[in-house]
Amino acid sequence: MALQPWHQKIANPTQLGGIETAILDNGSGKGTRIAWINTGTGLRYKVVLDRAMDIADAFFNQHSLAWISHAGVTSPEPFSNHGLEWLRTFGGGLVTTCGLSHFGGPENSPAGELGLHGQISNIPAEIESIIQPDIFTGQLQMQLTGRMKQTQVLGPSLELKRTITSTLGEAKIQIQDTVINRGNQTAPHMLLYHCNFGWPLVDEGTDLIWSGNWESPGEVTESKIFQEGKNFKKCLAPLEAHAGTGEEVAFIQIEADKAGVCTAGLHNAQLGIALALRFPKSQLPWLTNWQHWGKNEYVTGLEPGTNPPIGQGKAREQNTLIYLEPGESRQYYLEIEVLSTPESIAPFIQNYQVN
Secondary structure, eight states: OOOOTTTTTOSOGGGTOEEEEEEOOSGGGTTOEEEEEEOSSSEEEEEETTTTTEEEEEEETTEEOBOBOSSOSOOOOTTOOSTTGGGGGOOBOSBEEEEESOOSSOEEETTEEEOTTOSGGGOOOEEEEEEOOBTTTTBOEEEEEEEEEEEOTTSOEEEEEEEEEEETTOOEEEEEEEEEEOSSSOEEEEEEEEEEEOTTTSOTTOEEEOOEEEEOOSOOOTTOSSSTTSOTTBOOOOOGGGSTTOOEEEEEEEOBOTTSEEEEEEEETTTTEEEEEEEETTTOOEEEEEEEEETTEEEEEEEEESSOSOHHHHHHHTTOOEEEOTTOEEEEEEEEEEEOSHHHHHHHHHHHOOO
């Protein structure tokens, strides 16, 4: 085993990084369990254990990567599954999970009312394990594993098992999810990773990186961003037209490489950093690009999913809705990496930036 630069120079691994758990004691998130993960590379991020182990704040050195909403981290609201109630506690963050049986606008289903983007992000985790790095044995990985149960008596019972892994010395987050039908009846299933990016990573001129056939719902007007002839892969300045509910969205049939892996992300040339999302096409065939350039609500989302955010009903009509039989499970993998050297950024741009 090669000697590390810190060999015989530190006594405690927390001097390099690791996992630190805590409970928020103030504001609308009071009582909420969190975990800070520090990779020792400049990448550090906050996992909200009480909200599906989603990731809120994320930083690379002094630069914030994620967009944080006015609400920020709030306590979970397990019964906020009606209409647009989900928005009241949507903190933004690097990763917010949507599903497990529906995402998209509110609708009525054969099983009852479905609120915006589903229930899972308001469900606390039952933590199974916290594994710290052990620099003295050369074990540099750190892991959090937990389970979230989206269930009701006499109804569907879906479980999400999530493991988040980082390694000391790597500016990378790996999310491994398993969704299991724990019930005794067939259950519909949809999953989307609502990844939200903000300033300073997102700024005027930041490049959005993705390739694939796309469509954008809604009326075509002069101000519409997603239309042929416009450069919708350059982030814009704040727009008056995006005050309130103003926004744009594209549904992308994202392309995969020869190994079946899709890559998307952002590149800020001014900061000299890029962020890459990687995920298997077989698991997450769609990417949604959300652009909301409101003043003081300045955000773009890159959102891998099993479907575009069309809702359970539309997916059923299109025969694209996934059904899980009792005991059946599906695996999902999402990787987030920060690139900060010309040698790592250049091939990322060259291979995946398509104008």
